[in-house]
Structure formats: C-alpha cells, structure tokens
Amino acid sequence: MVLLEVEGLKTYFKTQEGTLKAVDNISFDLDRGQAMGLAGESGCGKTTAALSIMKLLPANGFIAGGSINFMGQDMSKVTGDKLRAIRWRDISIIFQGAMNALNPVKRVGDQIVEPILLHEKVDEEVAIKRVKELFELVGINPNRIREYPHEFSGGMRQRVMIAMALACRPKLVxxxxPTTALDVMIQAQILTLLKNLQQELELAMIIISHDLSVLAETCDLLSIMYAGKIVERSSAVEVFANPQHPYTKGLIAAFPNIKGDRKMPASIAGNPPNLIRAPKGCRFAERCYMKQDICIEQEPPLIEVLPGHFAACHFVKPKGV
Ligand SMILES: Nc1ncnc2c1ncn2[C@@H]1O[C@H](COP(=O)(O)OP(=O)(O)OP(=O)(O)O)[C@@H](O)[C@H]1O
Ligand SMILES: [Mg+2]
Incomplete structure (x- = not known):
C-alpha cells in the first residue's frame, strides 16, 4: 500500500544571486514498511527533499511545483495543528548531525517524554514506560533515562535520537x-538497528546518505540524485547489480566494497553545476565520459529501462527496445 507519493516535486531557494533550484522535478513512491535510500554527493538536494516532505523548509525555501501525498493527504493543504500532529506522530526525522542536538542540560529520558506528552493524551507514567521500552528497543539500558547527554557516547546519543524519532510510533522515519559522524563499527551497529526496527515496526524509511555502502544493506529501493534531479531509481539490488546512469556507475565504482564496473575511475572528477544557473541539457554532462552534443542541448527524460528501473541518460534504452 502506497504511503508516500512524491510527484514532480520542485523546491527552490531565494538567494541574492537568484533562484536556486535545489530539488527540480523529482518523483518517487514509498509503500508502508519500505526503506528507500537517497544517495548523491553533497549539495544535490537530499536534505531539501526531506525537509520538503516534512514542510520544514527554511524561510527562503519554497515548493515551486509538484505534489506530496502522504497517507492520502495532500501535504500542501495541511497546515497548523494538523501539520504539527503529522510531524512526530506520522512522520519523524532524524536530522543530519542530530546527536549533537540533544539539549545538554536536560536528562535524555525527559527529552523523549516531552514529545509523547505533547502529541498523545497519555499521563507521564505511561510516557516514561514508553521511553524505557524505546531505550530497550534501540539497545540502551532503560535505567539510563535519567542521565544527561554528556554521559553518553556518540553512538549512544545517535541511538537516543532514533528512540526519539520513534517516540510517537510514526509510519515514516x-x-x-544517520551515521556520518560515527566510526565504522558504530555505523554498522546503527544501520543494523535501523534495519531491524524497520522490519519489527513495519516502518517506512527514507535513508539519506552520500555513502552508498550505508544504503546497500538497509534499503529496498534506491534513488540516486544529481544536481537536484533523480537520475536513477529502482530496487537497491537492481541499482547495484545493473547500474544504468554513468553517474551511478561512477558512485558504485568509488566504493570498492560494492560489486560494480571496476573499469570506471574510482572517483568522478569535477564538481556539480551551480543550481542557480543549471545547464539546460543533462546536468551531469560536464563530468560524463559519454558526453555528446545531445547531452549539452537536451535534458534526458527519466525513462523505464527495465520494469521498475528508471534512468535519465540519452544513452539508455527504454524497456523492450
Ligand atoms: N537555506 C538555503 N538557502 C539557499 N540555498 C540553500 C539553502 N539550503 C540549501 N541550499 C542549497 O540547496 C542545494 C541542496 O542542498 P541540500 O542541503 O539539500 O544538499 P544535500 O544533498 O543534503 O547535501 P549534503 O550531503 O552536503 O548534506 C545546495 O546547493 C545548497 O547550497
Ligand atoms: Mg544534507
């Protein structure tokens, strides 16, 4: 059953130099209990896409087109109390660098009790019991709810943030x-935890990372973003086994622990285009080893290459051709 439908989403920022098209016409669906990875290098619009879904854009950001439908509701029409109720209760977010966002002078347990009391008509005793269960779920001793953030390690604080995101039993996190600031061992633990929670609680998740290896093990679906656009999307298995877009191939080749076409350079030279003056053709053209005149002149459409596998490149062939 479809939980989230994003169709033609455009999110722009007003800046002194002009309009910056951070997310420029992206579409994807997410079913209940499904995990989708959103990958792509820094500045490609991953966080902006997430903030658009939550309607948490900064003041100079605005949705310039498209639609976001969550559980049958048109998010553009949801405001005020209804919107506040959807955040936390139905959708929650673990922000980039969130583990440093815990209030240092408040006990960690209290910081999770608060949203529960705010969003649900339960008494404090019930909320505290829930927090203890959540601690257990994310692998922290429930007796530690009265401690302060500085008494926790980075990995523990990230677990606290995950517990907080799950506090009101959302459908989508x-x-x-989620793991960028953590060392490799702790990263693996947090990813396993997310995967287990997803299955146990039938949670849908969008996991954002520039690190494909993070997404390989946790996600059912994978969308690759480049300069504000989704250039490829399919099941995660399919994207890794059969990447179509030259950018995806480059990303996969850059991670030696993932099977891929090793003939590509290990990193993709150059930088993404300025999103205030994005090129009219393929945005990846300047860095692409397959570049031809058509790439500079025309934007490639996102076409279905294989059932459920989409890629936006002039040189991929539509399904059945
Ligand atoms: N408040 C803002 N005002 C103007 N431009 C912004 C604002 N926030 C983000 N941007 C721009 O929008 C684009 C997308 O940014 P975004 O933070 O979504 O990227 P990202 O993919 O999450 O990158 P990272 O991996 O570094 O977190 C970038 O060009 C960024 O500079
Ligand atoms: Mg980001």
Whole structure:
C-alpha cells in the first residue's frame, strides 16, 4: 500500500544571486514498511527533499511545483495543528548531525517524554514506560533515562535520537545521514538497528546518505540524485547489480566494497553545476565520459529501462527496445 507519493516535486531557494533550484522535478513512491535510500554527493538536494516532505523548509525555501501525498493527504493543504500532529506522530526525522542536538542540560529520558506528552493524551507514567521500552528497543539500558547527554557516547546519543524519532510510533522515519559522524563499527551497529526496527515496526524509511555502502544493506529501493534531479531509481539490488546512469556507475565504482564496473575511475572528477544557473541539457554532462552534443542541448527524460528501473541518460534504452 502506497504511503508516500512524491510527484514532480520542485523546491527552490531565494538567494541574492537568484533562484536556486535545489530539488527540480523529482518523483518517487514509498509503500508502508519500505526503506528507500537517497544517495548523491553533497549539495544535490537530499536534505531539501526531506525537509520538503516534512514542510520544514527554511524561510527562503519554497515548493515551486509538484505534489506530496502522504497517507492520502495532500501535504500542501495541511497546515497548523494538523501539520504539527503529522510531524512526530506520522512522520519523524532524524536530522543530519542530530546527536549533537540533544539539549545538554536536560536528562535524555525527559527529552523523549516531552514529545509523547505533547502529541498523545497519555499521563507521564505511561510516557516514561514508553521511553524505557524505546531505550530497550534501540539497545540502551532503560535505567539510563535519567542521565544527561554528556554521559553518553556518540553512538549512544545517535541511538537516543532514533528512540526519539520513534517516540510517537510514526509510519515514516526520515534519517538524514544517520551515521556520518560515527566510526565504522558504530555505523554498522546503527544501520543494523535501523534495519531491524524497520522490519519489527513495519516502518517506512527514507535513508539519506552520500555513502552508498550505508544504503546497500538497509534499503529496498534506491534513488540516486544529481544536481537536484533523480537520475536513477529502482530496487537497491537492481541499482547495484545493473547500474544504468554513468553517474551511478561512477558512485558504485568509488566504493570498492560494492560489486560494480571496476573499469570506471574510482572517483568522478569535477564538481556539480551551480543550481542557480543549471545547464539546460543533462546536468551531469560536464563530468560524463559519454558526453555528446545531445547531452549539452537536451535534458534526458527519466525513462523505464527495465520494469521498475528508471534512468535519465540519452544513452539508455527504454524497456523492450
Ligand atoms: N537555506 C538555503 N538557502 C539557499 N540555498 C540553500 C539553502 N539550503 C540549501 N541550499 C542549497 O540547496 C542545494 C541542496 O542542498 P541540500 O542541503 O539539500 O544538499 P544535500 O544533498 O543534503 O547535501 P549534503 O550531503 O552536503 O548534506 C545546495 O546547493 C545548497 O547550497
Ligand atoms: Mg544534507
């Protein structure tokens, strides 16, 4: 059953130099209990896409087109109390660098009790019991709810943030770079935890990362973003096994622990285009080893290459051709 439908989403920022098209016509669906990875290098619009879904854009950001439908509701029409109720209760987000956002002078347990009391008509005793269960779920001793953030390690604080995101039993959790600030061992633990929670609680998740290896093990679906656009999307298995877009191939080749076409350079030279003056053709053209005149002149459409596998490149062939 479809939980989230994003159709033609455009999110722009007003800046002194002009309009910056951070997210420029992206579409994807997410079913109940499904995990989608959103990958792409820094500045490609991953966080902006997440904030658009939550309607948490900064003041100079605005939705310039498209639609976001969550559980049958048109999010553009949801405002005020109804919107506040959807955040936390139905959708929650673990922000980039969230573990440093815990209030240092408040006990960690209290910081999770608060949203529960705010969003649900339960008494404090019930909320505290829930927090203890959540601690257990994310692998922290429930007796530690009265401690302060500085008494926790980075990995523990990230677990606290995950517990907080789950506090009101949402249907969708957006994790923005959930493991970036952590060392490799702790990263693996947090990813396993997210995967287990997803299955146990039938949670849908959007996991944002520039690190494909983070997404390989946790996600059912994978969308690759480049300069504000989704250039490829399919099941995660399919994207890794059969990447179509030259950018995806480059990203996969850059991670030696993932099987891929090793003939590509290990990193993609150059930088993404300025999103205030984005090129009219393929945005990846300047860095692409396959570049031809058509790439500079025309934007490639996102076409279905294989059932459920989409890619936006002039040189991929539509399904059945
Ligand atoms: N408040 C803002 N005002 C103007 N431009 C912004 C604002 N926030 C983001 N941008 C721009 O929008 C684009 C997308 O930014 P975004 O933060 O979504 O990228 P990202 O993919 O999450 O990158 P990262 O991996 O570094 O977190 C970038 O060009 C960024 O500079
Ligand atoms: Mg980001």
């Amino acid at each position: 957006i994790c923005d770079e």
